[in-house]
Amino acid sequence: MTSSSVTATRRVPGRRWPWGVLVWPALLLLCLIPGVLPRLLAPLNLGELTAFDPPLWRLTLTHLGLVALATGVVLLLGVPLAIAVTRPRREALRQLAETLVGLGQTVPTFAILALAVPALGFGWQPTLLGLIVYGLVPVVSNGIAGLLAVDASALDAARGMGMTGRQRLLRVELPLALPILLAGVRTSTVYNVGTATVGAALGAGGLGEPIINGLSQQNTALVLVGAVLSALLALSLDALLGLFSPRNQ
Amino acid sequence: MSTSSQAGAGGNKPSAPLLSPVPSVRGPNIRSDVLLVLALAALPMLAGAVLPWVLLRPNRLAPGDYLRLPPPLMALMVLLALLPILSARFTPRLTWLAAGLTVFTTFWVLGQQTHSALLGQAEFARASAAAGVWLFGLGALIASYGAGLLLAGRRKALTWVWLPAVLILVWGGHLSGWSVLVEGRNEGPRWVQELVQHLRLVGTALGLSTLIGVPLAVWAAGRERVAVTVLGAANAIQTLPSLALLGLLIAPLSALSNAFPALRQAGISGIGIAPALTAMTLYALLPILRNGVVALRGVPVGTVDAARGMGMTGTQIFWRVQVPLALPVWLTGIRQAAVLLVGVASVAALIGAGGLGTYIFKGLQSAAADLILLGAVPAALLAIGVDAALRGLELWLGRRFGRVG
Structure with a gap:
């Protein structure tokens, strides 16, 4: 079912070669070589950069791990949820899911992360929970939108061919909804790179750590290290996931 | 949504609603x-x-x-x-x-x-x-x-x-x-002050970014290349973490105040309300600018042509045709910006701008769950309230000017 959607995306006219897939990860790796980033920032004269105690590559891996784990759980939870609420005669459940998703979009991420602390304690666990809650929003809403946008006549044709409900779901609905769903996964992952930086305030580690330390020590160079690296990570993931989904907007 | 091209192509069956629940299906x-x-x-x-x-x-x-x-x-x-x-x-x-x-x-x-x-x-x-x-x-x-x-x-x-x-x-x-209300009673007037500070930060940043963003969007919407660049830049900056952006914007400000001590005396430095407001204004500019450009470019060419055919001047077309038609989408951008700002304002406490985030950070530092709740729950309710209020305004204006597109 993936092959059909991939060919569909390749046929989009005017699609340029995605240079970002090469450029952003290359820049990220370059910045992670010990000593490169401090030397680049030294001429700006913004603050002292001593050796990083957890090395930068480890902070980046922690960050990436948190985001990847959250995205995995979000996929496992979000896709079945979107499927479950778009079945016939589940109108009320879908409205509930859409309302909850809307709330998730509205409530500040930092508030969600902070509210998880009393329940789960300090560390990476509340951040992971926050990332999952926040990451579910685009996946569920895009999943619902994608499944609802499947043409009724396509479903009728499938029914006419004698497909069972399960076959219709796997062979018609999901493949047709896949591009929109993947766009949701992309949004979810990229936003979560940003949300995970805030998690450093809850002791999650990751690239937010230099930012938070720099802000509280008034060391702008330290802030820049974290900001540049997390921005590059977000752009890299965005470009990589963009390979799988058609360009929208 | 990008899916709208598929919907409506079906036979006699009504196409499924995309996002908003439709009351008539009850x-x-x-x-x-x-x-x-x-x-x-x-x-x-x-x-x-x-x-x-x-x-x-x-x-x-x-x-x-x-x-x-x-x-x-x-x-x-x-x-x-x-x-x-x-x-x-x-x-x-x-x-x-x-x-x-x-x-x-x-x-x-x-x-x-x-x-x-x-x-x-x-x-x-x-x-x-x-x-x-x-x-x-x-x-x-x-x-x-x-x-x-x-x-x-x-x-x-x-x-x-x-x-x-x-x-x-x-x-x-x-x-x-x-316990949360006990904590709140102990804080009392100070809590109200932080709430007011939070609202002031959000209001000022929203006002500034609307003042800058609206004319900028009008200017950009008429120019093909500029509009494409603006939309691209807005989408790219949206992928940046808000905390990172807050940090990135503080860097030039603190460099400026280091270089020119006079600026520091004027209150511009890497920490405090000024950098927080700068960062928040720039962050809120994105949805306002993006939705403004999208909305103005979304006004059907035929409608503008018809207005020109009726003998309207360029100014009349702008105020009587383009603005009313673009307003709902534009207001959605302003609402998104406002909701975003309530969230960013709670992080801004980290650089000493005050607001409800103060309690969240205090609570996190001293591992006092009640203090976290005292900051996080009102911030969440504030975001929901702002969202609902601006949605109401959108509905009212939409009814007033006639909602098209």
Whole structure:
């Protein structure tokens, strides 16, 4: 079912070669070589950069791990949820899911992360929970939108061919909804790179750590290290996931 | 949405609604799925009834004991958890009352249990809400949402029947034993100050970014290359973490104030309200600019042509045709910006700009859950309130100017 959607995306006219897939990860790796980033920032004269105690590559891996784990759980939870609420005669459940998703979009991420602390304690666990809650929003809403946008006549044709409900779901609905769903996964992952930086305030580690330390020590160079690296990570993931989904907007 | 090209191409069947729930679909089978929602709501309520309700600690930082409900009350709460679904099954017209009762009882039992836990304890003892309260409350709110689906039109307001009752409880001091309110009473006027500061930050940044963003969007929308560049840049910056952007914007400001001491005396430095406002304004500029450009470019060419054919001048076309047609989408951008700002403002406490985030950071530093709640819950409610208020404004303006497109 993936092959059909991939060919569909390749046929989009005017699609340029995605240079970002090469450029952003290359820049990220370059910045992670010990000593490169401090030397680049030294001429700006913004603050002292001593050796990083957890090395930068480890902070980046922690960050990436948190985001990847959250995205995995979000996929496992979000896709079945979107499927479950778009079945016939589940109108009320879908409205509930859409309302909850809307709330998730509205409530500040930092508030969600902070509210998880009393329940789960300090560390990476509340951040992971926050990332999952926040990451579910685009996946569920895009999943619902994608499944609802499947043409009724396509479903009728499938029914006419004698497909069972399960076959219709796997062979018609999901493949047709896949591009929109993947766009949701992309949004979810990229936003979560940003949300995970805030998690450093809850002791999650990751690239937010230099930012938070720099802000509280008034060391702008330290802030820049974290900001540049997390921005590059977000752009890299965005470009990589963009390979799988058609360009929208 | 990008999917709209698919919809509407079908045969005589009406195409499925994309995002917003459509009230007209309330057919004869809605009852069965509302029952499903109410059953879903009963699960956390049942779990909440048997889990501990109160965490009693000798002071606000010490570990404490978890207290369950006394058995008769627990049995009552189990019955209450099943009340909405039973009511929907047998007397559907009164479901709103049953659901409202569950929400109200959550608060009432919380107040009553915290009070009785604190009886005979020292002054510093704190009684906080434990997992049971949160789960039962969550289920009760879902139940009242489900009950609202059974009501039509103006009667939907009945789902909020519990709100005045709960406000009376808070006002009357019934919840005064709950640790979050104890903390809030201790903070008192300072908390109100931080709330006002939060609102001031959001309001100023929103005002500034609207003042800058609206003319900029009008200018960009008429120029193909500029519009494409603006949209591309706005999308790229959206992928940047807000905390990172806050940090990145502070860098040039603090460099400036380092280079020119005069600026520092004017209050511009890497820390405080000025950099927070700068960062927030730039961040809010993105949705306003993006939606403005999209909205103005979305005005159908035929409509503009028709207006020109009627002999309207360029100014008249802009004010009487383009602006009214673009306004709803534009306002959506301003609403998104406002909601975003409430969130960014709570992080801005980190650079000393104040606001409700102050309590979140204080609570995180001292591991005091009550302080975190005191900052995070109002921030969340504020975002929901701002969203609802601006949605209302959008609806009103849409009705006034006629919603097209």
